[in-house]
Amino acid sequence: MEVGQMQRRLIEYTKSLFMEGILDDQFLQLQQLQDESNPDFVVEVVSLFFQDAEKLLNDITRALDQQSVDFPKVDAHVHQLKGSSASVGAQRVKNGCIAFRNFCEEQNVDGSLRCLQQIKQEYYHVKNKLEALFRLEQQIVAAGGSVPMMELSF
Amino acid sequence: MNQSNCKGSMSTASSSTNWKANDVVPDQFPAGLRVLVVDDDPTCLVILEKMLRTCLYEVTKCNRAEVALSMLRENKNGFDIVISDVHMPDMDGFKLLEHIGLEMDLPVIMMSADDGKQVVMKGVTHGACDYLIKPVRIEALKNIWQHVVRKKKNEWKDLEQSGSVEEGDRQQKLSEDVDYSSSANEGNWKNSKKRKDEEEETEDRDDTSTLKKPRVVWSVELHQQFVAAVNQLGIDKAVPKKILELMNVPGLTRENVASHLQKYRLYLRRLSGVSQHQGMNNSFMSPQDATFGAMSSLNGLDLQTLSVTGQLPAQSLATLQAAGLGRSTTKSGIPMPLVDQRNLFSFENPKLRFGEGQQQQMSSNKPMNLLHGIPTTMEPKQLASLHQSAQSIGSMNMQVNTHGGQGSSLLMQMAQPQSRGQILNESTSSHVPRLPSSIGQPIMTNGIAGGVIGRNGIGDNSRGTGYNQVPPSSSMLSFPMNHTTELAGNSFPLGSTPGISNVTSKGSFQEEGNSEMKGSAGFVQSYDIFNDLHQHQHQHKSHDWELQNVGLHFDASQNANPIQGNLDVSPSVLVHQGYSSSQRSGQNRNASAVGRAMFSGVECVEQGNMQNFSPHLNNLLVDNSVRVKAETIPDTNCQTTLFTEHFGQDDLMSALLKQQQGGIGTAETDFDLDGYSMDNIPV
Numbered sequence: 137m138e139v140g141q142m143q144r145r146l147i148e149y150t151k152s153l154f155m156e157g158i159l160d161d162q163f164l165q166l167q168q169l170q171d172e173s174n175p176d177f178v179v180e181v182v183s184l185f186f187q188d189a190e191k192l193l194n195d196i197t198r199a200l201d202q203q204s205v206d207f208p209k210v211d212a213h214v215h216q217l218k219g220s221s222a223s224v225g226a227q228r229v230k231n232g233c234i235a236f237r238n239f240c241e242e243q244n245v246d247g248s249l250r251c252l253q254q255i256k257q258e259y260y261h262v263k264n265k266l267e268a269l270f271r272l273e274q275q276i277v278a279a280g281g282s283v284p285m286m287e288l289s290f
Numbered sequence: 291m292n293q294s295n296c297k298g299s300m301s302t303a304s305s306s307t308n309w310k311a312n313d314v315v316p317d318q319f320p321a322g323l324r325v326l327v328v329d330d331d332p333t334c335l336v337i338l339e340k341m342l343r344t345c346l347y348e349v350t351k352c353n354r355a356e357v358a359l360s361m362l363r364e365n366k367n368g369f370d371i372v373i374s375d376v377h378m379p380d381m382d383g384f385k386l387l388e389h390i391g392l393e394m395d396l397p398v399i400m401m402s403a404d405d406g407k408q409v410v411m412k413g414v415t416h417g418a419c420d421y422l423i424k425p426v427r428i429e430a431l432k433n434i435w436q437h438v439v440r441k442k443k444n445e446w447k448d449l450e451q452s453g454s455v456e457e458g459d460r461q462q463k464l465s466e467d468v469d470y471s472s473s474a475n476e477g478n479w480k481n482s483k484k485r486k487d488e489e490e491e492t493e494d495r496d497d498t499s500t501l502k503k504p505r506v507v508w509s510v511e512l513h514q515q516f517v518a519a520v521n522q523l524g525i526d527k528a529v530p531k532k533i534l535e536l537m538n539v540p541g542l543t544r545e546n547v548a549s550h551l552q553k554y555r556l557y558l559r560r561l562s563g564v565s566q567h568q569g570m571n572n573s574f575m576s577p578q579d580a581t582f583g584a585m586s587s588l589n590g591l592d593l594q595t596l597s598v599t600g601q602l603p604a605q606s607l608a609t610l611q612a613a614g615l616g617r618s619t620t621k622s623g624i625p626m627p628l629v630d631q632r633n634l635f636s637f638e639n640p641k642l643r644f645g646e647g648q649q650q651q652m653s654s655n656k657p658m659n660l661l662h663g664i665p666t667t668m669e670p671k672q673l674a675s676l677h678q679s680a681q682s683i684g685s686m687n688m689q690v691n692t693h694g695g696q697g698s699s700l701l702m703q704m705a706q707p708q709s710r711g712q713i714l715n716e717s718t719s720s721h722v723p724r725l726p727s728s729i730g731q732p733i734m735t736n737g738i739a740g741g742v743i744g745r746n747g748i749g750d751n752s753r754g755t756g757y758n759q760v761p762p763s764s765s766m767l768s769f770p771m772n773h774t775t776e777l778a779g780n781s782f783p784l785g786s787t788p789g790i791s792n793v794t795s796k797g798s799f800q801e802e803g804n805s806e807m808k809g810s811a812g813f814v815q816s817y818d819i820f821n822d823l824h825q826h827q828h829q830h831k832s833h834d835w836e837l838q839n840v841g842l843h844f845d846a847s848q849n850a851n852p853i854q855g856n857l858d859v860s861p862s863v864l865v866h867q868g869y870s871s872s873q874r875s876g877q878n879r880n881a882s883a884v885g886r887a888m889f890s891g892v893e894c895v896e897q898g899n900m901q902n903f904s905p906h907l908n909n910l911l912v913d914n915s916v917r918v919k920a921e922t923i924p925d926t927n928c929q930t931t932l933f934t935e936h937f938g939q940d941d942l943m944s945a946l947l948k949q950q951q952g953g954i955g956t957a958e959t960d961f962d963l964d965g966y967s968m969d970n971i972p973v
Contacts (some may be wrong), residue, residue: 153726155309161386162425162427165341165428166337167426168428169341169344169428170341174340175341179339180336181333181336181337184332184333184336186331187332188331188332188333212377212379215377215403215404216330216331216377218403219331219334219375219402219403219424220331220332220333220334221425222403222424223333223334223337223425224333225339225425251349279345287912
């Protein structure tokens with residue numbers, strides 16, 4: 137595939153992620169922050185997010201697995217996940233966290249568990265998508281092209 | 291973008307900023323704004339950092355609140371604004387906010403993914419200047435500089451407006467915040483005039499010197515009036531303006547009330563929630579009893595707590611510094627307790643006065659600013675007083691500091707009032723007074739205490755007070771209360787104040803001895819603390835900001851310490867301080883502008899002590915004095931130098947001494963007081 141084609145594909149792909157609500161405007165902000173001095177900024181940040189998120193998800197899982205669930209603790213984890221997912225633009229994950237917090241408030245273990253499942257799904261979903269996106273970018277760069285900047289106009 | 295402190299003096303309306311003359315030009319502002327970001331979320335932290343960098347700010351990121359606090363304490367004038375997350379595992383964001391407000395008086399922006407009304411309201415009530423909802427967009431960050439400007443402006447304005455009230459008050463303001471005007475340099479405000487007044491005021495506290503203008507001394511009666519007014523209005527509704535009206539005290543300005551209210555609030559908070567371990571607060575409050583000397587008890591308390599908290603080192607330093615400052619500030623040799631302003635609470639005042647007592651002691655020696663290397667020009671009297679105050683403060687602070695900071699702040703504060711130390715006071719006071727309890731004055735005390743102790747011999751404070759008394763001799767600023775003589779001999783090591791060095795040394799007093807300067811800077815800081823504590827009325831605070839540019843946070847202050855008599859700091863150094871010391875004359879403020887520039891040594895200079903040094907010094911000294919004053923925490927605290935040696939005073943001392951000898955920079959690293967490195971010592 138030649139560069140131009142790859143670039144178009146990338147744009148389409150990215151657009152679809154936005155349309156589906158997997159990513160939101162914040163992701164664009166990140167992309168805009170990237171520049172020559174920091175060409176891998178987005179990848180770095182997103183990687184950080186992945187690490188952090190997985191750790192948080194594990195913590196939450198473990199906490200919910202306890203005999204007596206420490207909801208404030210769970211809530212704190214979820215809150216953080218919400219913050220970081222919001223910061224990278226992982227919209228669905230963020231929304232999942234918002235819902236989760238309601239269950240925490242109610243101290244609803246079952247509801248929380250279900251919600252956690254959902255968040256995990258969303259998380260892995262966005263992870264896959266982003267990884268695919270980055271791969272596309274890499275291919276473009278490897279082929280000598282430059283990664284097009286997305287301009288969300290819709 | 292301008293990096294480093296030289297952000298370029300803000301060429302705000304007010305006189306030129308304290309920043310060094312050769313600082314980046316103001317029109318580069320807000321580029322180079324020094325931001326400290328605190329967030330436990332690594333993703334957000336990185337993103338914020340990048341965004342801020344894109345805005346051309348100078349960013350320091352930190353993922354733990356404790357670390358952030360120590361960074362701030364260490365480097366009082368190192369930052370212009372703080373952005374902090376609300377939910378953090380090691381410390382609540384609001385707590386951090388409170389600490390910062392008290393100790394450093396920097397604008398703080400809270401942020402969180404939580405946009406609930408209560409949380410936002412909490413931010414408001416705790417004094418955050420803004421609240422951002424995550425995800426934070428770069429647009430929101432682009433304008434954060436406005437908070438810095440606004441704060442400074444208010445400070446400045448307050449200062450100017452409070453002319454009648456007391457210079458100190460004004461100075462207080464100045465020193466508290468980054469002042470636009472470089473007090474040190476220009477006499478643009480009536481700094482010199484004010485300062486003098488302040489000094490006088492403080493002086494009269496201890497000694498009779500002629501007071502031109504009555505400082506706002508929060509005497510017991512006044513405080514009671516204040517409390518009555520607050521209760522009448524309801525603590526939630528108590529706004530300075532209304533309180534002022536209710537109190538109906540002639541000559542009292544809204545600013546006075548505002549700052550006092552702030553402290554009071556903290557105090558209350560501490561009482562209700564805060565545990566004793568904060569130590570300072572409690573002790574701080576207790577000092578109501580007059581005599582500063584009584585502080586010892588406090589100190590002891592603090593020390594305990596401090597030591598517990600491990601924050602001691604920094605704190606103690608601060609106290610030391612404060613104590614020292616207290617001393618130095620007194621231009622007239624009387625460690626005028628700047629306190630008034632700074633005393634957190636009126637009750638503190640009585641304690642603070644302790645600085646006064648100290649002064650007496652000090653008088654004998656040359657105005658050695660323990661803290662400041664800034665020498666000599668300080669009048670002996672002043673230095674002595676400063677010295678004493680510093681010492682006392684130092685000791686006090688130290689003790690307090692150990693407390694975990696809280697204490698120290700208190701001490702410092704207390705000390706401050708005493709020593710007008712003018713120069714020092716200001717700076718320190720700015721730091722110190724702030725927190726009676728909450729943070730324990732991280733800035734001042736910690737850095738100062740440590741720095742002071744070690745550096746200038748501030749250790750003396752500790753020494754004098756109870757610290758391992760590091761033989762004042764020498765380079766160290768004979769801070770120690772007891773060593774009045776030392777002061778003179780202290781050779782305030784401009785360089786020697788190793789402790790201080792870390793702090794601000796930015797501009798380290800001496801140009802040449804940058805390292806020294808650092809030390810001295812640090813010293814200065816400490817000095818400030820003391821000054822503040824004792825006497826300084828200096829408002830250095832305000833200049834802190836500016837000072838920073840100077841490189842020395844304190845820069846000016848260092849020289850200013852009139853106390854230091856010994857300070858070899860060459861005038862040039864003083865100048866270095868960033869303030870164009872020459873301008874200082876009365877500029878104290880400038881230095882203080884930064885607020886932290888405790889040492890607004892420049893102020894001290896004005897005091898006339900520094901006469902010896904080139905005019906610059908004078909400025910510096912003057913500034914210091916100016917600055918310090920505000921913060922002076924009841925000196926009494928210092929006096930007692932409770933430093934119960936929780937901290938490795940000895941270590942401190944030795945470190946300080948070492949530093950002194952070896953130059954400032956090194957000293958910093960040596961100290962690692964309980965985790966607080968000397969470097970922390972806010973200079």
